Amino acid sequence: MSLFSKSGILGKELKISNEEFTQLRDFIYDRSGIYIADNRKYLLENRLANRIKKLNLKDYGEYFYYLQYDPRKQQELNRLFEAVTTNETSFYRNPPQLKVFQDKVLKTVLDAQKAKRTKSLRIWSAGCSTGEEPYTLGIILHEVLGKDISQWNIKITANDLSEAVLMSARRGIYTDYALRTTPKEIVRKYFEEDGGKFKVIPEVKRLVSFGQINLNDKVQLKRVERSQIVFCRNVIIYFDDAVKKQVIGSFYDNLLPGGFLLIGHSESLHNISRAFKPIHHPGAIVYNKEG
Known part of the structure; x- marks a missing residue:
């Protein structure tokens, strides 16, 4: 899974606020059971920045709103799960x-x-x-x-x-x-x-x-x-x-x-x-x- 450090929107780095992090972290936990600790805030920020850019949204708050109310929210939920999990694997692993x-x-x-x-x-x-x-x-x-x-x-x-x-x-x-x-x-x-x-x-x-x-x-x-x-x-x-x-x-x-x-x-x-x-x-x- 690749990591994205910035969204590139208007050339500015996109930062997640504490409130936005809490909203998204709790939303992910509620929907999937995946828990993202406070010290991994950067992970959520990095991995979701590209989705926000792709959807032409302003910030993580708008993305949280999108996940709840947009008609395409189910498709985006799948993208969200892909972003927060790492799919590193191989045949005959371990x-x-x-x-x-x-x-x-x-x-x-x-x-x-x-x-x-x-x-x-x-x-x-x-x-x-x-x-x-x-x-x-x-x-x-x-x-x-x-x-x-x-x-x-x-x-x-x-x-x-x-x-x-x-x-x-x-x-x-x-x-x-x-x-x-x-x-x-x-x-x-x-x-x-x-x-x-x-x-x-x-x-x-x-x-x-x-x-x-x-x-x-x-x-x-x-x-x-x-x-x-x-x-x-x-x-x-x-x-x-x-x-x-x-x-x-x-x-x-x-x-x-x-x-x-x-x-x-x-x-x-x-x-x-x-x-x-x-x-x-x-x-x-x-x-x-x-x-």
């Missing part, structure tokens, strides 16, 4: 955690399903950004199951707050930068190269279903099909403790007994939830819903 997912978590879940004589698997990628994470999970499933994957009923539900990143995710076309952490043999096997771009093959794409969701909306979260595995990496860092507890509680409710939650390597459920059993592996902590 390989040690993905190895634990492949060798430990996935094996445990698949073995449990086989023991029940059912071959149904549901994975939820909450905060999927431009699709690299859910497609990576789809590729890993192909690697683990091989030809047997056709015998399984698999669905990876992938959600994000931003409709723009979801549009990109649905296309499934990426640059080599998105594949910078991906093994070369995986790229050759699961992507079609065309003019320097890399397209996810249909066999992987069909496993993933994309949709917009607001993790601060408990009603929306209850509609998500129950899962054996939930991925929510580098998302809860945007929330304050109250929203973190609510979101993690929703993940717990969504998970089937024995299910697993994986969060970002820099994130922790310490002081957020005691409902999960943390399982420590080299390079990753996995949270288990016992049952």
Whole structure:
């Protein structure tokens, strides 16, 4: 996500007042659960200046009014969410955690399903950004199951707050930068190269279903099909403790007994939830819903 330091309106730097910051910060929190601390006022100022310029508005106060009353406010709300979240991601991000997912978590879940004589698997990628994470999970499933994957009923539900990143995710076309952490043999096997771009093959794409969701909306979260595995990496860092507890509680409710939650390597459920059993592996902590 690029940062903008000034709006350039009439050649003057556009500054956000304390009152405007409070109005916009509270509005964003109310609509998305994303909390912007007082010491990050500059972030809001920088990232919204370009929107104000684009809409030909005078200041942040007019922008706040626009978000509430303009007929195009819903489209702008999507732009606002894009501006205040960072969509830095890649395929095969955090390989040690993905190895634990492949060798430990996935094996445990698949073995449990086989023991029940059912071959149904549901994975939820909450905060999927431009699709690299859910497609990576789809590729890993192909690697683990091989030809047997056709015998399984698999669905990876992938959600994000931003409709723009979801549009990109649905296309499934990426640059080599998105594949910078991906093994070369995986790229050759699961992507079609065309003019320097890399397209996810249909066999992987069909496993993933994309949709917009607001993790601060408990009603929306209850509609998500129950899962054996939930991925929510580098998302809860945007929330304050109250929203973190609510979101993690929703993940717990969504998970089937024995299910697993994986969060970002820099994130922790310490002081957020005691409902999960943390399982420590080299390079990753996995949270288990016992049952």
